[in-house]
Amino acid sequence: MKKIILSAIFLCFSSVAFSQLLPSFQFGLKGGANLSKLSTENTFSSDNKAGYYAGLWARIGAAGIHFQPELYLSGKNTTLVSNVDPVGVENKVRFTSLDVPLLIGTKIGAAGVGLRLNTGPVVSFLLDDKQSFGQATGNVFNGRFKNQSVGWQFGAGLDIGSLGVDLRYEAGISKIGKEGYSDTRMNLFTLGLAYRLF
Known part of the structure; x- marks a missing residue:
């Protein structure tokens, strides 16, 4: 009886390990919320504001490792407050971008339930930025932003059947500002x- 139980346990683990080695392809939809904040110099401060993202993902895997490219439309919001003259001027900025994460990861689990770990670069293409000011003098606080930026994502996800939940942090690598906010990077959390x- 003991040998049968041990054999069954060994067979179970062997099946899981073998399934991790087989090549696979998955494709799906994804959407969620983000909290974005600009890392800045001391000239102004930035508040976390909620935004959204929605799009597509694919996952190509073999030998326990997967490549996960994604494509989604993202709305990112933040409020900038001037710390220099004129002090207290607010600039509410809304970014719309096309984001392309290119992630490498691994998945642990069996029977339709799995824990994923992912990391990799993300390229963002700016489609639009809208700025609104709390005061008329805020025009001196206007800024111009680059059309493309690069960040790095770290995160984890949980899959249950066809559903998945992802939590990630994205750190800005390249500066997004051209004028007004030249030393500025975008950092954000996403839950999808x-x-x-x-």
């Missing part, structure tokens, strides 16, 4: 829900 189509 994914659905696997196949």
Whole structure:
């Protein structure tokens, strides 16, 4: 009886390990919320504001490692407050961008439940930025932003059947500002829900 139990346990672990070695392809939809903040010089401060993202993801895996490219439309919001003259001027900025994460990760689990770890670069293409000022003098606080920026994502996810939940942090690598906010990078947290189509 003991040998049968040990054999069954060994067979179970062997099946899980073998399934990790087989090549696989998955594709699905994804959407969620983000909290974005600009890392800045002492000339102004930035508050966390909620935004959104929605798009597509794919996952190609073999030998326990997967490559996960994604493509989604993202709305990022933040409020900038001047710390120099004129002090206290607010600039509310809304970014709309097309984001392309290119992630490498691994997955641990069995029976339709799995824990994923992912990391990799993300390229953001700015589609639009809208700025609104709390005061008329805020025009001196106006800024111009680059059309493209690069960040790095770290995160984890949990898959249950066709559903998945992802939590990530994105650190800005390249500066996003050209004029007004030249030494500025975008950092954000994202929480998303994914659905696997196949």
